[in-house]
Amino acid sequence: MKPVYHDLIIRPIVTEKTHRMMEHQTYTFEVHQNANKVEIRKAIEAVFKVKVERVATINVHPKPKRRGMFIGKTRAWKKAMVTLAEGQRIEFFEGANA
Secondary structure, three states, rough: OOOOOOOEEEEEEOOHHHHHHHOOOEEEEEEOOOHHHHHHHHHHHHHOOOOOOEEEEEOOOOOOOEEEOOEEEEOOOOEEEEEEEOOOOOOOOOOOOO
């Protein structure tokens, strides 16, 4: 069975901090909770056609939240910070500056 790489990468995370990191070829993604570094590397290389040098993963734990008398938690998710080889780029906003 062929691996489905599009299911591993959920969405890119674009904040002010990650936007600054993009200048240094480091991109941040929300990934599937059960994905490991090797699978994430293969998925990024296959989907975006780039060469990945390094993958760092972080498990983001749920935080307690309250809405009046109701108590709950945010969801748990996994974040992957992917460093690309020199000269490689991923274009998220193609044509946005046009």
